[in-house]
Amino acid sequence: MINNIRPVSRKYNLLLICCFACFVHSCAQTKKIPLNKYGLEVVSDIKLYRQLVRSGKVPGLFPIAQLPALKTELRYAGTNNFMGKILYKEGAAAYLISPAANALRKVVYELKEKGLGLLVWDAYRPYSTTEEIWQEVRDERYAANPTKGSGHNRGISIDCTLYDLQTGTALEMPTDFDDFSEKAHHSFTALSATVLKNRKTLLDVMEKYGFKALSTEWWHYSFPNTGHFPLLNIPFKALR
Numbered sequence: 001m002i003n004n005i006r007p008v009s010r011k012y013n014l015l016l017i018c019c020f021a022c023f024v025h026s027c028a029q030t031k032k033i034p035l036n037k038y039g040l041e042v043v044s045d046i047k048l049y050r051q052l053v054r055s056g057k058v059p060g061l062f063p064i065a066q067l068p069a070l071k072t073e074l075r076y077a078g079t080n081n082f083m084g085k086i087l088y089k090e091g092a093a094a095y096l097i098s099p100a101a102n103a104l105r106k107v108v109y110e111l112k113e114k115g116l117g118l119l120v121w122d123a124y125r126p127y128s129t130t131e132e133i134w135q136e137v138r139d140e141r142y143a144a145n146p147t148k149g150s151g152h153n154r155g156i157s158i159d160c161t162l163y164d165l166q167t168g169t170a171l172e173m174p175t176d177f178d179d180f181s182e183k184a185h186h187s188f189t190a191l192s193a194t195v196l197k198n199r200k201t202l203l204d205v206m207e208k209y210g211f212k213a214l215s216t217e218w219w220h221y222s223f224p225n226t227g228h229f230p231l232l233n234i235p236f237k238a239l240r
Contacts, residue, residue: 041230062101100223125152
C-alpha cells in the first residue's frame with residue numbers, strides 16, 4: 001500500500017508546484033496600474049485592463065443596452081449636451097461594471113412590470129472626458145473633480161430617467177439632463193404632483209436595488225462600496 005501511494009503523492013506535489021509557478025508567472029505578467037499627476041490609479045491600456053479583469057482585480061464592464069426595457073441616448077456621444085459638442089468618440093456605448101449591471105437588471109425588470117422603461121443618458125465615462133467637463137464646470141455639486149475622479153470613470157454611476165413603455169415617451173421630470181440649478185436637486189419641491197411622483201418612482205426603485213442618489217442631480221445614481229476600483233480611461237472603440 002505504501003509503495004502505491006508514494007508515486008501519487010509525488011505527482012500531486014508536482015502539480016501543486018506547477019500551479020504555483022503559473023500563478024506567480026501570471027502575477028508577474030500583470031503590470032502595476034500607473035499613477036496620474038494627482039496620484040490616482042488610472043487604467044488607460046486595454047491590455048492592462050483585460051489582465052486586471054482576468055485576475056479578478058477589476059470587474060469587467062458590461063454593455064447594459066441589451067437589458068430589456070432599457071434604451072440609451074448617450075448625450076455626450078452627440079451635441080445635445082450642455083457643452084454643445086461631441087465628447088465621446090467612435091463606438092460610444094453604455095457600460096457598467098458587472099455588480100452594478102446586475103443590480104440594474106433588477107431595476108429594469110421591476111420597472112417593466114409597472115409599464116415603464118429606463119432611458120440612459122450616460123454610464124461609463126473615460127477619465128479624460130471627466131477632465132474635459134471639469135474645465136467647463138468647476139463645481140463639485142455638478143461635475144467630478146479630476147483630483148478625485150468620478151463614479152462614471154469606475155463604471156459604477158449611471159445618469160437616467162424613465163419612459164413609458166407603451167408610448168416610448170420620457171416621463172416629465174424636474175429638469176432636462178445636466179441642468180446645473182437647484183431645480184435638479186432632490187430637495188427641490190416646487191414642482192407639480194406628477195413630476196414629484198415620477199422623480200420618487202425613479203428614486204425608490206434605484207435605491208431598492210442598492211444604488212445611491214446624488215442629492216444635487218435627480219438623474220444620477222451610483223452603486224456603492226466600489227470606490228476602491230481604479231479609474232478607467234479606456235476608449236469606447238477599444239472596449240467594443
